[in-house]
Amino acid sequence: MATTGTSAEQEHGGKVSTRHGIVVLDFGGQYTQLIARRIREQQVFSAVLPCTAPLDDIRAQQPVGIVLSGGPSSVYDKDAPVCDPKVLQLGVPVLGICYGMQWLTHTLGGKVERAQHREYGPAQLDVSRPSPLFQGLPDRLKVWESHGDHVVGLPVGFHITGHTDKTVAAVENPEKKFYGVEFHPEVLHTDRGTEILQNFVFTICGAGRNWNRAGFIAETVESIRQQCDGARAICALSGGVDSTVAAALVDRAIGGRLTNVFVDTGLLRRDEFLDTLALLRERLRLNVIGVDASERFLGKLHGVSDPERKRKIIGNEFISVFAEEGRKLLAGAEPGLPVKFLVQGTLYPDVIESVSVKGPSAVIKSHHNVGGLPDDMPFGLIEPLRDLFKDEVRLIGRELGLPDEILVKHPFPGPGLAVRLLGEITPEKLEMLRGADAIVVEEIHRAGLYDKVWQAFAVLLPVRSVGVMGDGRTYGHPIAVRVVDSQDAMTADWSRLPLEVLEKISVRIVNEVPGVNRVVYDISSKPPSTIEWE
Ligand code: XMP
Numbered sequence: 372m373a374t375t376g377t378s379a380e381q382e383h384g385g386k387v388s389t390r391h392g393i394v395v396l397d398f399g400g401q402y403t404q405l406i407a408r409r410i411r412e413q414q415v416f417s418a419v420l421p422c423t424a425p426l427d428d429i430r431a432q433q434p435v436g437i438v439l440s441g442g443p444s445s446v447y448d449k450d451a452p453v454c455d456p457k458v459l460q461l462g463v464p465v466l467g468i469c470y471g472m473q474w475l476t477h478t479l480g481g482k483v484e485r486a487q488h489r490e491y492g493p494a495q496l497d498v499s500r501p502s503p504l505f506q507g508l509p510d511r512l513k514v515w516e517s518h519g520d521h522v523v524g525l526p527v528g529f530h531i532t533g534h535t536d537k538t539v540a541a542v543e544n545p546e547k548k549f550y551g552v553e554f555h556p557e558v559l560h561t562d563r564g565t566e567i568l569q570n571f572v573f574t575i576c577g578a579g580r581n582w583n584r585a586g587f588i589a590e591t592v593e594s595i596r597q598q599c600d601g602a603r604a605i606c607a608l609s610g611g612v613d614s615t616v617a618a619a620l621v622d623r624a625i626g627g628r629l630t631n632v633f634v635d636t637g638l639l640r641r642d643e644f645l646d647t648l649a650l651l652r653e654r655l656r657l658n659v660i661g662v663d664a665s666e667r668f669l670g671k672l673h674g675v676s677d678p679e680r681k682r683k684i685i686g687n688e689f690i691s692v693f694a695e696e697g698r699k700l701l702a703g704a705e706p707g708l709p710v711k712f713l714v715q716g717t718l719y720p721d722v723i724e725s726v727s728v729k730g731p732s733a734v735i736k737s738h739h740n741v742g743g744l745p746d747d748m749p750f751g752l753i754e755p756l757r758d759l760f761k762d763e764v765r766l767i768g769r770e771l772g773l774p775d776e777i778l779v780k781h782p783f784p785g786p787g788l789a790v791r792l793l794g795e796i797t798p799e800k801l802e803m804l805r806g807a808d809a810i811v812v813e814e815i816h817r818a819g820l821y822d823k824v825w826q827a828f829a830v831l832l833p834v835r836s837v838g839v840m841g842d843g844r845t846y847g848h849p850i851a852v853r854v855v856d857s858q859d860a861m862t863a864d865w866s867r868l869p870l871e872v873l874e875k876i877s878v879r880i881v882n883e884v885p886g887v888n889r890v891v892y893d894i895s896s897k898p899p900s901t902i903e904w905e
Contacts (some may be wrong), residue, residue: 392416398442434860472551482524613716637665638787794833
C-alpha cells in the first residue's frame with residue numbers, strides 16, 4: 372500500500388490516477404491478488420481483471436503494462452484459460468508469470484512441455500544474460516516456484532535470461548518488451564522479488580508513481596460524482612468497515628443525495644444498533660435511516676433451528692426490508708432527482724475469487740451485499756472498493772478520518788447472532804447470548820487484545836448441563852467462547868489467550884448472565900472447523 376500522498380503527489384506534479392497503471396490479467400493463480408498489491412505498494416495503480424476481460428475493458432484502464440498471472444492449468448488443457456491474444460498488440464510491455472509465461476510463449480509459437488508433476492518450493496535462479504528485469508540484482512537469487520508445465524522452445528525474437536537447475540526460468544523479447552518468469556516474484560519467499568517487479572513497472576513500463584490513498588480518494592470521489600450525474604443513491608450500511616468506507620466515499624462525492632439504510636435485524640450485539648447509528652450520524656455526519664425490523668426478523672425465525680434455513684430467511688427478509696426503504700425513497704424522490712444507484716462495499720475478494728478465469732465473476736457473495744433485489748428496483752451499482760483488499764480499505768478509511776471504532780471493528784456476520792445461537796432463537800436466549808458476548812468483547816478490550824485477534828465472541832449452545840450455585844442445583848446452558856487469529860478468515864487458529872483473561876471471562880459470564888452455568892473455550896482451528904459455529 373502506498374504511503375500517504377502529499378510528497379509523492381508533489382514529486383510527480385500532483386497527478387494521481389487510477390489509470391495509466393498495470394493491469395494484471397488473472398488466470399486463476401493463488402497469488403494474483405498479491406501481484407496487484409505489490410504494484411500498488413510502489414504507488415502505481417494496479418487493477419486485476421479476469422483473463423477473459425474484453426479488450427475494451429483493458430484499454431479503458433489505459434495501462435502502461437500488463438502482467439499475466441499464474442494459474443493452475445496447463446496450456447494444453449481442454450478449457451485452459453486464455454486471454455484475447457490482441458493483448459499482445461496493445462503496444463505495452465507484458466510480463467508473464469508462471470502460467471502467464473507459458474501462455475505467452477505458447478501463444479507466440481514457442482513450445483511448452485507438459486509436466487508429469489508440479490514443482491513446488493524454493494529454487495535457485497541463475498541469471499545467464501543481462502536483462503532489465505534483473506537490473507541491479509545479483510546473478511544468483513533464491514526464487515519460489517510453483518508450476519507444472521515449463522517452456523522448452525522459444526518463439527521468434529525471444530532469448531533465455533535465466534535458468535534454474537531444472538527449467539528455463541526467465542525469457543524475454545526485448546524488442547517487443549515481452550518478459551516471462553517461471554517463478555513468483557510477488558511472494559516473499561522470492562529474494563528481492565519486489566525489485567524484479569519494480570524493474571518491470573518502472574524501468575520497462577516507465578510507470579509514474581501516480582497512486583496513493585489521497586489520490587485514490589480524490590479520483591474515486593470525482594468519478595462517483597460523474598457517474599451519479601445529479602441522481603441519488605442508496606446504501607445498505609452495516610457499520611462494518613467495508614460498507615462504511617464505501618458510504619463515506621460516496622457521501623463525499625454527492626453528500627445529501629446519498630441515503631444510507633441501517634437495519635436492526637434484532638440479531639445485533641448489545642447496544643449495537645443505537646451506538647452505531649449515533650456514530651454514523653453524529654461523528655460521520657452520514658444521512659442514515661435506522662429501520663427497526665427486529666420483530667419481523669424474529670417472527671420469521673420463530674421455531675427455526677436449521678442453520679441454512681436461518682440464513683435464507685434472514686437474507687430474504689433483509690432484501691425485502693431494504694427494497695421497501697428503496698421504494699419509499701423512489702416514491703418520495705423529487706422530480707429531476709431520481710434514485711438511480713445502489714452503493715455496496717464490495718471488495719476484491721468478493722468479486723473475483725479464483726473462479727475469475729471463467730469470466731467476470733457475477734457471483735458476489737450474497738451475504739456481503741444486497742444482491743437479489745427485485746426487478747422493479749433498477750439500480751446501477753457503485754462499488755468504489757472493488758479493486759481493494761480489506762487492509763487497504765482500512766487505510767483508505769483512516770485517510771477519510773473514520774474513527775477507530777469502525778476501522779478496527781471485528782467482522783460480524785450478516786445473519787448476526789442467529790448463527791451464534793445454536794438451535795431455536797428465542798428472545799430469552801438472545802438476551803443470554805448478548806450478555807455473554809458483551810463480556811467476552813469487554814474483557815478482550817480490557818486485556819488490550821481487541822486489535823490483536825481477528826474475532827472474539829460468545830456462542831450459546833442448545834444443551835443444558837448441571838451445576839451448583841449457592842446451595843442449589845442449576846440446570847443451565849453452556850457458553851462457548853470463540854477467539855481466533857487469522858489473516859483473511861480463510862484459515863484461522865484459536866487464540867492462545869492468557870489464562871487470567873479466560874478466567875475473568877468465565878467467572879463474569881457465569882455470575883452475570885442468568886441461565887448460564889458453564890463456559891468452555893473453543894480450541895479448534897479452521898480447517899477443519901469454521902470460525903462461526905453455524
Ligand atoms: P467461517 O465461519 O466460514 O467464517 O469460518 C469466515 C468469516 O466470515 C464471516 N461469516 C459471515 N459473514 N455473512 C457474513 O457477512 C455470513 O453469513 C457469514 N458467515 C460467516 C465470519 O464471521 C468470519 O469472519
